[in-house]
Amino acid sequence: MTEKWNGEDMEDVSGQTIVITGANSGLGFETAFALAGKGAEIILAVRNASKGEKAVDRIISVYPKANVRVMQLDLSDLNSIRHFTDSYNENYDTLSVLINNAGVMIPPYSKTKDGFELQFGCNHLGHFALTGLLLPRILSTQKSRVVTLSSLAAINGFIDFENLNGELGYKPMKYYGQSKLANLLFARELQNKFNQHDANPISVACHPGLSHTNLMSRGSGKPINKFVHFLSKTITQPANMGALPTLYAATEPTLVGGEYIGPDGKKNRKGFPKRDDIINTLYNEEISQRLWDISESMTEVEYTFTESISSK
Numbered sequence: 025m026t027e028k029w030n031g032e033d034m035e036d037v038s039g040q041t042i043v044i045t046g047a048n049s050g051l052g053f054e055t056a057f058a059l060a061g062k063g064a065e066i067i068l069a070v071r072n073a074s075k076g077e078k079a080v081d082r083i084i085s086v087y088p089k090a091n092v093r094v095m096q097l098d099l100s101d102l103n104s105i106r107h108f109t110d111s112y113n114e115n116y117d118t119l120s121v122l123i124n125n126a127g128v129m130i131p132p133y134s135k136t137k138d139g140f141e142l143q144f145g146c147n148h149l150g151h152f153a154l155t156g157l158l159l160p161r162i163l164s165t166q167k168s169r170v171v172t173l174s175s176l177a178a179i180n181g182f183i184d185f186e187n188l189n190g191e192l193g194y195k196p197m198k199y200y201g202q203s204k205l206a207n208l209l210f211a212r213e214l215q216n217k218f219n220q221h222d223a224n225p226i227s228v229a230c231h232p233g234l235s236h237t238n239l240m241s242r243g244s245g246k247p248i249n250k251f252v253h254f255l256s257k258t259i260t261q262p263a264n265m266g267a268l269p270t271l272y273a274a275t276e277p278t279l280v281g282g283e284y285i286g287p288d289g290k291k292n293r294k295g296f297p298k299r300d301d302i303i304n305t306l307y308n309e310e311i312s313q314r315l316w317d318i319s320e321s322m323t324e325v326e327y328t329f330t331e332s333i334s335s336k
Contacts, residue, residue, distance in 0.1 A: 028296045031058055031268060035275040038063030041119055042274070043112070043158070045069045045097060045151070046126025048079040051173070051232055054267035055123060057083055059274070060090040064120070069097040069108065071126075099126055099150030100136035102323060109157035119161040121274050124151040124172040124207070130196035140322065141190040147203035149323055152210060156325040163329065168225040171273045174208040174284070175231050176292065179302065181205025183311055185318070204231075205306065206315060208284065212303060213312040215282040221329035226281030228273040229303060233287035233294050235266025261287070261294040272297035 042059055046052040047068040060066045060083050070076040076094035083092050098104035127147045136145035162168045181201035211229035269285040284303035289295030320326050
């Protein structure tokens with residue numbers, strides 16, 4: 025890996041179509057901003073379309089020729105996910121990069137519209153369904169990739185198969201860790217399945233270390249508490265630095281799939297992108313396959329590793 029990779033030497037992405045979930049703010053916005061500046065067509069897949077349009081305006085103000093648009097997507101609603109993917113598959117023949125970025129962090133106990141615990145349902149199941157329903161476009165695109173954001177919280181994560189929805193007891197941070205471990209396991213398992221089917225795409229996981237974003241608004245969309253805001257800024261890195269592992273995972277040509285990219289600083293909290301071998305410790309084949317099977321059952325999205333959607 026190039027030492028201190030900071031995005032300046034990022035591969036040209038002209039002609040690529042890139043979907044980024046949660047791209048109206050924080051890490052997602054910084055990722056979209058950088059990739060739009062490199063010539064990609066960017067789709068901001070966001071829950072709040074008006075906030076998405078404001079993000080587009082911010083990008084266009086710096087890159088007037090940028091090709092950026094908003095598509096509404098609520099990852100806590102399987103109907104919204106299907107509406108998004110139906111619309112995408114109808115209007116696009118290819119998908120170069122899908123960046124599973126959006127997430128909620130440590131909200132009070134609540135459920136998605138489909139009855140899933142919010143963090144597991146949005147952070148993992150929503151992206152699992154989205155990726156599966158976009159898979160035909162990903163498979164039909166040369167050198168495509170899926171990038172899924174995990175977190176340092178995955179290190180202490182545990183998949184509680186007996187209480188996935190938190191109905192038998194809920195601790196916000198425990199369930200955040202479960203959802204981010206699920207993201208990591210999904211990313212590696214997806215790569216395994218690409219390999220098994222001799223498929224063209226690659227799947228890469230990444231994490232931003234400790235980055236200053238609006239995640240700690242606890243999924244409410246409200247401003248962060250002023251004290252938490254101050255404390256966060258003293259121990260975290262800015263969102264544009266936190267986005268570097270995502271940008272590396274999305275563009276670096278030497279990646280072969282299955283890697284985990286995170287900051288290179290102390291305890292991987294801050295710094296420049298590097299491969300993080302902790303994924304080899306955290307990945308468990310039996311747990312990952314069980315999680316995959318349960319995810320297909322819960323979302324009713326079954327992965328098919330063939331190009332089954334016809335062109336426009």
